[in-house]
Amino acid sequence: MLKRKQFTLPGEEEVDALNASFEQERPERVLEWLASNATAGEVPLVSSFGADSVVLLDMIAQIDANYPVLFIDTGKHFILTLQYRDELKAHFGLSNLHSITPDREILKEQDPRGALWITNPDACCNLRKTVPLATMMVNHVGWITGRKHFQTAHRSNLKIFELDGNHLKVNPLANWGAADVADYIRSRSLPGHPLVPKGYVSIGCAPCTSPVAEGEDSRSGRWRGSEKTECGLHI
Structure with a gap:
């Protein structure tokens, strides 16, 4: 039996x-290439199970419901986010979801x-x-993110594939706008995060x-009142 090339x-x-x-391919093609x-x-x-997370989860589930999905459970999430995570796990039949x-x-x-x-949000x-993610990533070459150009100025030049130290980050939705996300969710009749109708556009x-x-900027609701716009995973 031939050994699979790593x-x-x-x-x-x-x-x-x-x-x-x-660059001009659909996000699904990027994911199909990775899955292959x-x-x-x-x-x-790596999914936050936030406002837009259902898009990539739907795409990856169509390719392979056993594809590994990681959720960083900080212990500070909204209860509704945890419930939404469990709902989407069942909805898509995600059989390889790890917290x-x-x-x-x-x-x-x-x-x-x-x-x-309160005293040191960066810490x-x-x-x-x-x-926790860095510890887990010792066992992986990289990870898929849901980052997009329109979210912040820091992400405006985001590429689909990028090197971050000794890891590869893949951003299939980098070129999508807010309308693309909304259209996809609507066309697929996907369950939305229960906080979105209440004005939560980016949920951490x-x-x-x-x-x-x-x-307002789509991430202006994160760390409001400070200059902080990233949690540290992508800095």
């Missing part, structure tokens, strides 16, 4: 070639009262999101997420 981290020239090949080449789960989908949690002992040491988000994100941890007013 999917390895591409170099800069290979990433440039991938971007040139997939990273077949041992080297590049899982990543922060180390309990480190939490006891660095955030014993669970209030670090809180690092403790509850960045470190409950203490640091607020509704977005009409005309």
Whole structure:
């Protein structure tokens, strides 16, 4: 029996070639390529199960419902987000969904009262999101994200494939606008996050997420009142 060739981290020239090949392709084609080449789960989908997450989850489930999906359970999510995660798991038949949690002992040491988000939100994100994912990523070549150009100025030049240190990040929806997301959800009759009708356009941890007013940046409801726009996973 032939041994499957391991999917390895591409170099800069290979990433440039991938971007040139997939720039005009549908997001589904990007995911199909990954599912065919990273077949041992080297590049899982990391999903927040937030406002737009249902799009990539629907696409990946159509390709392979057993494709690995990772959810970072910070311990600070809205209860509605956790319920939505469970609803989508059942809806799509996701059979390879795993929750990543922060180390309990480190939490006891660095955030014993669970209030670090008030005094140092960057440290809180690092403790509850960045470190747990980095620990998990030791076993993977990279991961799929739901980032898009329109979300922030920081993401305006986002490529579909990008190198981040010794990992590959894949952003299938990079070129999509808010209308593309809404049209896809409507055309597929997908279940929406219950907080979206209440004005939550970008949904993260409950203490640091607020509704977005009409005309505001889509991520303006995250860490409102501060200059922080990223949790640290993509910096």
